[in-house]
Amino acid sequence: MLAYGHDCGHYREAGLAAVAARPAFGGILSQAQGHGGLHQSRSRSFTYFEAVASHGSMRKAAAFLNVASSALNRQILDLEANLGVQLFERLPRGVRLTSAGEMLLGHVRRMARDFEQTRSQIEDLRGLRRGHVRVAAIEAMAGVIGRLIVASQRDHPRVSFEYSVTGSREVVSAVLSEETDIGYAFNPPADRGFQIVAETIETLHAIMARNHPLAGNIALRLTDCSGYPLLLGDISLGGRHLLDAAAEQASMPLSPVVTGNSIEVMKTIAADGQGICFQIGIRPEDEPHLMAIPLTDKALRGRLAIGVKKNRQLPSAAAVFLETMKTDMLRRSNPDG
Numbered sequence: 001m002l003a004y005g006h007d008c009g010h011y012r013e014a015g016l017a018a019v020a021a022r023p024a025f026g027g028i029l030s031q032a033q034g035h036g037g038l039h040q041s042r043s044r045s046f047t048y049f050e051a052v053a054s055h056g057s058m059r060k061a062a063a064f065l066n067v068a069s070s071a072l073n074r075q076i077l078d079l080e081a082n083l084g085v086q087l088f089e090r091l092p093r094g095v096r097l098t099s100a101g102e103m104l105l106g107h108v109r110r111m112a113r114d115f116e117q118t119r120s121q122i123e124d125l126r127g128l129r130r131g132h133v134r135v136a137a138i139e140a141m142a143g144v145i146g147r148l149i150v151a152s153q154r155d156h157p158r159v160s161f162e163y164s165v166t167g168s169r170e171v172v173s174a175v176l177s178e179e180t181d182i183g184y185a186f187n188p189p190a191d192r193g194f195q196i197v198a199e200t201i202e203t204l205h206a207i208m209a210r211n212h213p214l215a216g217n218i219a220l221r222l223t224d225c226s227g228y229p230l231l232l233g234d235i236s237l238g239g240r241h242l243l244d245a246a247a248e249q250a251s252m253p254l255s256p257v258v259t260g261n262s263i264e265v266m267k268t269i270a271a272d273g274q275g276i277c278f279q280i281g282i283r284p285e286d287e288p289h290l291m292a293i294p295l296t297d298k299a300l301r302g303r304l305a306i307g308v309k310k311n312r313q314l315p316s317a318a319a320v321f322l323e324t325m326k327t328d329m330l331r332r333s334n335p336d337g
Contacts, residue, residue, distance in 0.1 A: 135321070170236060200329055204302070208276045237263075271289045
C-alpha cells in the first residue's frame with residue numbers, strides 16, 4: 001500500500017499610498033495571451049486596479065501604465081460593476097480604497113506572490129543548479145538514500161547533501177526542529193507536526209546466518225525465534241515497539257543477548273553465530289552472508305514513511321529530492337508495476 005498525502009518568490013507589500021515598482025499583474029497579463037479573453041480581461045482589470053491603489057490617483061496610474069485615463073477609469077468601473085461594490089472613494093485630489101477595495105487588493109497581491117513563487121519553483125525544478133539537502137533516515141534505508149544521492153548528483157552536480165542515520169524517534173525530532181529537511185522512518189511515533197507524504201507497509205524480517213538452523217524456512221513466526229539468541233534494537237528504533245507488542249501478544253518473553261541502536265552491528269554478530277536480529281527493507285544481493293526471512297505475525301507489519309515538517313516550505317533542492325524519494329518508494333513497493 002502506498003499513499004501520497006516550498007519561499008522562492010518574494011513580493012513586498014507596499015502601503016496604499018506608496019508607488020509600486022510595477023503593477024503586480026503586469027507580467028501575468030503579458031503571459032496570458034492565448035488563454036482566453038475572460039482571463040485577459042480579469043488580469044487587465046487587476047493590473048489597473050492595483051496601479052490605482054498603489055498610486056492613489058487615476059491620472060498617475062494611467063501615466064504609469066501608459067494608457068488613457070478614460071480607458072483605465074472604464075476598467076475600474078466595470079470591475080466595480082462586476083463585483084457589485086465600490087472599490088474607491090473618489091476624492092478631490094485622487095482616490096482612496098474602500099474596505100472592499102482593501103480586501104480585493106490583498107487578494108490581488110496574494111495571487112501575485114503565489115504566481116511568482118510557483119513560477120520560481122517551476123524554473124528551479126526545470127534547471128536546478130545548486131542547493132543543499134538534509135536527510136535523516138533509519139539505518140535500514142541508508143543504502144537507498146545513498147543510491148538516490150548518487151543518482152541525483154549526476155543530474156545536479158552542484159547540489160550538496162547532508163545525511164544522518166539514526167532511529168525513527170530521532171528522525172521525527174530532527175524534522176520537527178528543522179535540523180533536517182526530510183525524514184525516512186519506520187513506524188514513526190505519532191506527531192501532528194510530522195507530515196507523512198508517502199508511505200508503504202513493510203514487514204519485519206528475521207536476519208540470520210545462511211547456515212542457521214532456521215535459514216531454510218520460507219517464513220517464520222516470532223515464536224519460532226525464541227530458542228535462539230536475540231539481537232534487538234533499542235527503543236529508538238521503530239521495529240522494537242512492534243517486536244515488544246508481538247511478543248506480548250504471543251506471551252513470549254524477550255530476553256536479548258545484545259541490545260543496541262545499530263542494525264549493522266547486530267547483522268555482523270548474527271553472521272558469525274546463531275543470533276537473530278530483525279530488519280525491514282532487505283535486498284538479498286545486499287546481504288551475501290545472511291538470510292532474511294519474513295515474519296508472518298500481523299503485529300510485525302509497520303509503516304515505512306517519508307515525512308516533512310507540516311506547513312514548512314522546503315528549499316527547492318530538497319523539494320526535488322523529496323519527489324525522487326517518493327518515486328523510488330513507489331517503484332520499490334510495486335516492483336512489477
